[in-house]
Amino acid sequence: MVWKPDWVASKDILRRMGWSVVETTMMNSNPPEIEVPLGNFVKMNILFWNCRGALNVDFKRRIFEMVINHHPSIMVITETRVGGDRAARIIEDLPFDGSIVTETIGYAGSLWLLWKTDDVDVMLLSSFEQEIHATVKVHNSDPIWLISTIYARPRLSERRILWDSLKAVAQLHNLPWLMLGDFNEVLSSEDKFGGNQVSLNRTLQFKECSDVCNMLDLGFTGSKYTWTNRRPIFDLILERIDRYFANPSWRILFPEAAMTHLPRTCSNHCPILVELLGSTPPGPNKPFxxxxxxxxxxxxxxxxxxxxxxxxxxxxxxxxxxxxxxxxxxxxxGNLFAKKKRVLARINGAQKSLASRPSEFLLTLEKQLIEEYFFNFTPGRGxxxxxxxxxxxxxxxx
CATH class of the missing domain: 1.10.287 (Helix Hairpins)
Incomplete structure (x- = not known):
């Protein structure tokens, strides 16, 4: 795959947007073409989660638990509602030594991109209130690819600004590109249960943005919806608003990449895991x-x-x-870890069934299982x- 961009026009736009890293690393000698390496297979996981507040008493423990269970080299956390020095102090206690943080808007928002420097090199290109753009190079792997992490604001006017920004970014490069986050918008009526009817105009704007960016929905396994309003069945709303997208170049680099919607427990958004080599069974020599x-x-x-x-x-x-x-x-x-896995598996099963056949019984079952999980597996309880x-x-x- 060959990239032949318009270097002169791109340089001017990049300077105005602050993308100096791309300019210096990729445009030094005005090359006639750039070969995108194909067939590089690396084992790395990326985890995304809208935590609904990093000041929650269970926040740090849940992060450590997910890191232990899923081994992410990169983790994206949205809606932390914490920025500045306070965010820096919280991040110091997390199992990541690289970080990029956007500021909160009042007491809302904020987007954290965290990574392990032993596994990957991440270089910031630009960041705004709703987005972070950076290059990623996995250690022991040649390709450099672009990651864009998203927290789309609830207001439609602000999301339109985000869509325009992403479309502008798409014109600046032809790198393998992974885009993930909370887009606060569905792509079709299939992505929603309950509530008001899906706005065709809003979904078309979102779809136009993804089409201009040449994005493919990477799909998923697990529960169909990623967000719930946690209301009784007559007021229940379920939506798939948290997603991973990638352009064809990224998909070719990582053809085995697999997305999983993990069970929702302490947030009304489910964490989403991407494994670049797909899921692999545990080896015989498990660590103590x-x-x-x-x-x-x-x-x-x-x-x-x-x-x-x-x-x-x-x-x-x-x-x-x-x-x-x-x-x-x-x-x-007894086998505590197996007990935790069984409870999480039951929560996941209840949430998958709830997405297919919503009922008051399944809502009650989900609530009881989550309460059991918290009671039995929270320090000081159970x-x-x-x-x-x-x-x-x-x-x-x-």
Missing amino acids: CFHTMWLLHPGFPNIVQEAWTEDGDLQGAILEFVSKAKHWNYNVF ILGTEVKIECSYVWRP
């Missing part, structure tokens, strides 16, 4: 899981003492601790549930 709830059990110090002997070496003590801790956890707590994974070969520090 240290559960923080163990520290609150009165019998845990005995396990540590039994594993640690004065004459034993450090490696031997670690292996002995791992063996004893697994056996003790099974006897005291049987607790935050895990931190460590490799057995690492030094364990009690």
